[in-house]
Each structure stands twice: as structure tokens, then as C-alpha cells.
Amino acid sequence: MKRSRLIATSVLVALAALCGCASHGGTHEENETAVSMNEVPAAVRATLERESAGGKVTEIEKEMKDGKTIYSADVEIKGVAWDISVAEDGTVISKEKE
Numbered sequence: 001m002k003r004s005r006l007i008a009t010s011v012l013v014a015l016a017a018l019c020g021c022a023s024h025g026g027t028h029e030e031n032e033t034a035v036s037m038n039e040v041p042a043a044v045r046a047t048l049e050r051e052s053a054g055g056k057v058t059e060i061e062k063e064m065k066d067g068k069t070i071y072s073a074d075v076e077i078k079g080v081a082w083d084i085s086v087a088e089d090g091t092v093i094s095k096e097k098e
Contacts, residue, residue, distance in 0.1 A: 032063040035071070043090030044071045051084050051095060052077060074098070 037045055037057060048057055048071075055077030063070050069088045074081065085093040 032061045032072075035060050035062045040071055041088055041090075044086050044088065047086050047090040047092060048073050048075075048084065051075070051086075051092065052082075054078065055082075 037048070037060065040048070040060060040062070048060070052073070052075040055075050057073050057075050059074040061072045063072065070093065071086045071088070073084045073086070075084055076082070081098040082095060083098050084095045087093055
């Protein structure tokens with residue numbers, strides 16, 4: 001009887017953890033913060049505007065990686081989804097199709 005309760009409790013804890021991840025987007029790191037285009041540094045804004053020319057920035061997240069601030073943007077350009085990561089000084093770190 002105790003073993004079945006332990007298993008049931010473990011399953012419930014696992015489900016609660018999964019639900020918790022789903023409610024926060026599932027893939028977000030704890031140090032990521034959603035920001036608007038108006039909240040990013042001018043250099044980052046200029047880079048995102050240049051890299052998304054003809055497209056639309058749908059989401060921007062600010063995060064710390066290895067002690068550096070990184071801005072990751074989801075961008076849609078001509079129906080194609082892109083993930084663009086930019087350093088605080090405006091340098092493109094990566095630009096990948098999603």
C-alpha cells in the first residue's frame with residue numbers, strides 16, 4: 001500500500017512539474033525576461049531593425065549568459081521564423097531559422 005502511494009505521489013509531482021514548465025513556456029530559462037523594442041539599448045534596436053528588414057519582431061527576451069547580457073528576438077521575415085541573438089553592443093551573435 002505504501003509503495004502505491006509513493007508511486008502515485010511521484011507521478012503527481014512529475015505532472016505538477018510539467019504543468020509548471022508549460023505555464024512558463026516550457027523552454028524559458030529562469031534568467032530570461034521579456035522586453036519591448038523600446039526597452040533594448042539603441043545598438044540592439046538598430047541591429048534588430050536592420051536584421052529584420054521587411055519583417056516583424058514578435059518577441060524579445062533579455063538574458064544573462066556567461067556574465068553578458070544577450071537579447072534574443074523571434075522574427076518573422078517573409079513567412080519564415082528566425083531567432084536572432086544580439087549582444088548588448090549590437091553585435092549579431094547568431095541568426096538561425098526556427
